[in-house]
Amino acid sequence: MSxxxxxxxxxxxxxxxxxxxxxLGLVAACALVSRVWTPLDPFTTDPYSAWAPPSAAHxxxxxxxGRDIASYLMAATGTTVVVAVSAGLVALVxxxxxxxxxxxxxxxxxxxxxxxxxxxxxxxxxxxxxxxAAAFGGSLAVVVVAAGVGYGVTIARVSRAEIRRxxxxxxxxxxxxxxxxxxxxxxxxxLPNIAPVLVVQLSLAMATSIxxxxxxxxxGYGASAETASWGxxxxxxxxxxxxxxWTVVWPxxxxxxxxxxxNLLGDAIRDAADPRLRTRTPVPTPEVTS
Amino acid sequence: xxLEIDRLTVTIGGRRVVDDLSLELPAGRRLGLIGESxxxxxxxxxxxxxxxxxxxxxxxxxxxxxxxxxxxxxxELARLRGRVVGTVFQDPRTSLDPVMTVGRQISEPxxxxxxxxxxxxxxxxxxxxxxxxxxxxxxxxxxxxxxxxGGQRQRVVIATALxxxxxxxxxxxxxxxLDVTTQAEVLALFGRLVDERGAALxxxxxxxxxxxxxxxxxxxxxxxxxVERGPVARLLQAPEHPVTRGLVEATxxxxxxxx
Numbered sequence: 001m002s003x004x005x006x007x008x009x010x011x012x013x014x015x016x017x018x019x020x021x022x023x024l025g026l027v028a029a030c031a032l033v034s035r036v037w038t039p040l041d042p043f044t045t046d047p048y049s050a051w052a053p054p055s056a057a058h059x060x061x062x063x064x065x066g067r068d069i070a071s072y073l074m075a076a077t078g079t080t081v082v083v084a085v086s087a088g089l090v091a092l093v094x095x096x097x098x099x100x101x102x103x104x105x106x107x108x109x110x111x112x113x114x115x116x117x118x119x120x121x122x123x124x125x126x127x128x129x130x131x132x133a134a135a136f137g138g139s140l141a142v143v144v145v146a147a148g149v150g151y152g153v154t155i156a157r158v159s160r161a162e163i164r165r166x167x168x169x170x171x172x173x174x175x176x177x178x179x180x181x182x183x184x185x186x187x188x189x190x191l192p193n194i195a196p197v198l199v200v201q202l203s204l205a206m207a208t209s210i211x212x213x214x215x216x217x218x219x220g221y222g223a224s225a226e227t228a229s230w231g232x233x234x235x236x237x238x239x240x241x242x243x244x245x246w247t248v249v250w251p252x253x254x255x256x257x258x259x260x261x262x263n264l265l266g267d268a269i270r271d272a273a274d275p276r277l278r279t280r281t282p283v284p285t286p287e288v289t290s
Numbered sequence: 291x292x293l294e295i296d297r298l299t300v301t302i303g304g305r306r307v308v309d310d311l312s313l314e315l316p317a318g319r320r321l322g323l324i325g326e327s328x329x330x331x332x333x334x335x336x337x338x339x340x341x342x343x344x345x346x347x348x349x350x351x352x353x354x355x356x357x358x359x360x361x362x363x364x365x366e367l368a369r370l371r372g373r374v375v376g377t378v379f380q381d382p383r384t385s386l387d388p389v390m391t392v393g394r395q396i397s398e399p400x401x402x403x404x405x406x407x408x409x410x411x412x413x414x415x416x417x418x419x420x421x422x423x424x425x426x427x428x429x430x431x432x433x434x435x436x437x438x439x440g441g442q443r444q445r446v447v448i449a450t451a452l453x454x455x456x457x458x459x460x461x462x463x464x465x466x467x468l469d470v471t472t473q474a475e476v477l478a479l480f481g482r483l484v485d486e487r488g489a490a491l492x493x494x495x496x497x498x499x500x501x502x503x504x505x506x507x508x509x510x511x512x513x514x515x516x517v518e519r520g521p522v523a524r525l526l527q528a529p530e531h532p533v534t535r536g537l538v539e540a541t542x543x544x545x546x547x548x549x
Contacts (some may be wrong), residue, residue, distance in 0.1 A: 010373070107357075122295040148383055150421075168387040169384060170379055170381060170383065170384035171385055171387040171388075173379070173385075173396070174343060174377070174385040174386075174447070174450075175387070176339075176341055176343060176368075176371065176381050177339050177370065177371055177372065177375075177377040177379075178372035178377075178398055178399040178402065178405060178450065179368050179369065179370075179372030179373055179399055179402050180368070180402060181364075181365065181368050182364075184402070186388075188398075189387050189390070191389070192387075192389045192390070193387070193389055273389075273391055274389070275388065275434035275436065276388060276434070276436045
């Protein structure tokens with residue numbers, strides 16, 4: 001059994017993993033379908049049906065200007081997916097790049113990079129994003145860069161420690177003694193051994209970037225008015241929280257469930273990818289002695 | 291294949307951890323390197339492989355069939371490792387990659403040096419597993435290291451070291467982490483395979499009793515220096531140097547306790 005296929009089966013066997021895959025699949029499907037179809041136009045206002053309760057026409061009701069909340073949520077899914085995936089990629093590249101520089105290079109380089117990582121970790125991601133948005137104007141690109149770099153630094157710190165741990169292992173020396181070059185050792189032994197930690201960190205980075213986008217859009221620094229966003233919807237609806245409290249449940253639920261699903265998926269992949277956790281060790285039968 | 295080490299000195303931070311070591315190991319011979327922990331015996335094998343830890347420096351000469359290894363670029367050395375020189379490490383619990391199946395581990399040197407396809411490599415891994423006496427070789431190659439016992443894991447390590455039929459085999463305390471019964475089995479297997487292949491064997495250990503089963507001659511190391519050398523039988527019966535005497539005493543003590 002290949003490790004990849006075994007991992008996928010293992011994720012789906014775990015209830016939390018299967019639920020997470022199902023929810024994220026739904027999110028991805030919504031993001032795709034919303035490009036061509038939503039129940040109603042997400043941006044069309046209709047003052048006569050403002051604050052309509054959930055019904056067959058408006059699945060999740062309408063907001064203050066009569067926009068269909070369900071359609072808007074669906075359209076905003078695309079924004080969330082784009083932000084999560086691109087911020088995750090940025091974080092992975094930044095994190096692995098810094099971690100490699102901080103562990104595989106000459107001593108003075110890796111020591112300086114370690115200090116740099118510690119300094120960068122101290123910067124609060126949201127404040128940096130707000131400063132960037134103030135300088136360059138709010139946009140999703142700012143959110144992606146800020147969240148990606150911000151979480152990338154955390155990934156760098158965690159994976160640097162992991163890389164250093166794995167490189168000290170006997171099986172790395174054994175692989176070198178079998179004739180593997182340094183690059184081959186990285187590819188065949190280092191990456192597979194740090195992958196579980198990377199996956200968890202990546203899922204956290206994606207979840208955090210969704211929260212960052214929602215938060216920044218909520219504060220007005222993220223998605224522009226033409227871009228549908230869960231955070232922006234939450235921000236629009238919370239002004240009427242005293243009058244129509246149930247409406248904020250929809251974007252709130254969407255954000256919470258997606259972040260939760262990403263965390264659960266990361267954990268499920270980590271557990272399923274470790275052959276020591278996946279396969280049962282045969283327990284030797286104790287010998288009976290008289 | 292003859293291994294000649296001439297005046298090898300390994301320094302770490304100015305300290306000589308291997309001091310002026312010379313030895314000659316012709317094809318088909320088995321040489322023991324014995325000493326207490328910290329006597330520099332493991333570093334000697336790492337020096338032969340060109341895999342000394344960062345900060346350690348080797349001077350002197352290590353020649354394999356006349357070819358100088360000290361100062362050879364890593365890429366050249368990598369071509370010898372695993373193909374001409376096989377290595378068995380001490381602890382099978384840590385020297386196998388936990389996330390690589392047993393079969394892929396065994397065939398890794400083959401895939402690397404002979405460029406075999408995955409299917410061919412698996413077939414050869416099954417053969418090798420059968421040769422070292424692993425049970426159900428067809429199935430065991432798809433298992434993970436943690437599913438195997440210590441003795442089975444060390445058989446996997448031995449199969450990995452021998453699969454390319456290296457002319458020189460380095461064994462760094464290959465039975466220390468095993469229980470006594472398994473130790474005897476693994477040693478017997480080891481001796482048989484080395485014989486069959488006519489490989490030269492450099493066997494590192496701190497246990498004279500173990501050494502007497504596999505090696506013809508031995509060097510006794512203490513603090514990086516060779517303090518005594520000679521046939522293992524002679525070292526056991528008439529040790530001259532105090533360190534050797536200490537090792538013989540230790541052997542008697544364990545033998546006495548075991549019986």
